[in-house]
Amino acid sequence: MSNTDFALAVEGLTVSFDGFKAIDDLTLYVDRGELRVVIGPNGAGKTTLLDLICGKTRASSGSIKFKNEEMSELPEHLIVRAGIGRKFQTPSIYENLSVFKNLEVSFPRGRGVIGALGFKCDQVVRDKIDEVAQLIGLADRLDVESGLLSHGQKQWLEIGMLLMQDPELLMLDEPIAGMSARERELTAELLLRICQNRSMIVIEHDMDFVSRIAHKVTVMHQGKILAEGSMAQVQADPKVIDVYLGH
């Protein structure tokens, strides 16, 4: 029923926790190569939406199709292998491992038990690590224990770990939370650079940042989509002003 052209087609998605519908009959399409930003007040269900797409939470009903393949029944690791990468809200990196190891472990080879035992960090892996480290600006920090990085660098490292896998859909949950102005600037540049050839869904609150990166903005409210369109359209929408931007 969904159009094969979309990278991601979420249709009629509902999840209820003890009767409370965190996501209520939500339909959302993301194009290939599109950078979509999802905004909305606290409790609108933005993070839950990402949880549902990546399989962390299971939907009560509805479908999630990625490249026209149903994802909602797959275990998490297979959803990732299908090409969906997800960054968590708080930086989720392996603090005891070096930046290099963090990236190496994220390389999508040797993902089974036997494969991991026989995994060799060869030139292909090293080249990829170097490439990603350049991109996220941590090329000179590869040997640093990642727990010692600054907050912003940790966020970039997690994005880098996802980039190691070349996901076709990248979902970022508040990537610039807690960042300085300069770091925000760099992150915006980073996101614009990495959204080539892949779709992205970004949850963010900072409106300057959103208008800088978004191709299209989706406004969520109480588990539903309130408005969708360009930043200018959305900001002009009286419903949006009422529930969100006006406050």
Next chain:
Amino acid sequence: MKANGLIRTVYGNYWSVAILALILLVLFPLSMDIFRLNLVGKYLTYGFVAIGLVMLWGYAGVLSLGQGVFFGLGGYAMAMFLKLEASDPVSTAIQSTPGIPDFMDWNQLTALPWWWQPFHSLPFALFAVIAVPSLLALIISFAMFKRRVGGVYFAIITQAVALILSVLIIGQQGFTGGVNGITDLKTLLGWDIRSDSARYVLYFANAALLLGAIVLCRLIQQSKLGTLLLAMRDKEDRVRFSGYDVAMFKVFTFCLAAALSAIGGAMFALQVGFMSPSFVGIVPSIEMVIFAAIGGRMSLVGAIYGTLLVNFGKTYFSESFPDLWLFLMAALFIGVVMAFPNGLAGLYESHVKPWLAARRSKATKAAARVAPTAPTHRPTAPASPAAAAGELGLAGKISSQIA
């Protein structure tokens, strides 16, 4: 410089194994009579369990309070073979049914149960030593980890399994020898395992197997799987959402720990000459966790020292103050967990190693003064970021975990 440092770390890690090998293969045999050596050999069979726990508890972060189950199953598989060999019709001629193990005869069994039959074959028994515990571990861990049961719940379940198995063994006296276990094991393919020469051979075989197991575990730790285990312990969700089936890595580690414990159990049966339910239940399983905790749950070599130390202590104190021993051991455990959670190996990392490093850098500086053109390999103050990370950060942490 970086590659150099890496190679050095890898070889550096094997130094501790070499020292342990020297102690086990040279120092102990030269300094002890066969009675004491055999006793050490017995302790070392617990060492297999301890290194399994290092992998499982230290690395994968999964605490099992039921490793005695696997130790016991391995031991029983071996003991069953040895018992059948000891129960030939000639030496059991006085029994009402000659040719079956004595305890079966005492329990009015008149034929060998079908599941004992294959244990006439040594290859089958050796296969069963590994296969039966691994299979049980596979079933338990697959059922638990696929449902994401972990932490305290998993520990309690393993403890329940230990209780169930020991109750089962004690209850099924006619098939298992009951609370006495399987005793009077005499020969292995006609070779008297109670003789002094056999005890020497078995001691060395056991020590060699143990060292081999340590090297194997270290290779696993250094593989991507080892890194993944550490990563899972830190941020399980991140590993899962990087495309890994987290449960399977835990299942693998649990089965590995089970197989190692089983080898220990089999070597126990060979060296001590019996196997009984007192090595299966909850108390021995927890004791084995204490060995690993005191040695250092992140350190394979440390776990062996912990095992030896606690058992020497146990032998000494239980001879001198039999009533106090259990309290002492509990106090030791609590003390270790409170004061130095990384055990003996952690103490070595935090106190001995910096001291050694300081000495070494002094020596390097002296050498550098003699030959000013020679590059200093290990400056105390890190000159390059790579050296800094290698010295202070990652290598320090990781090598402390595998030292």
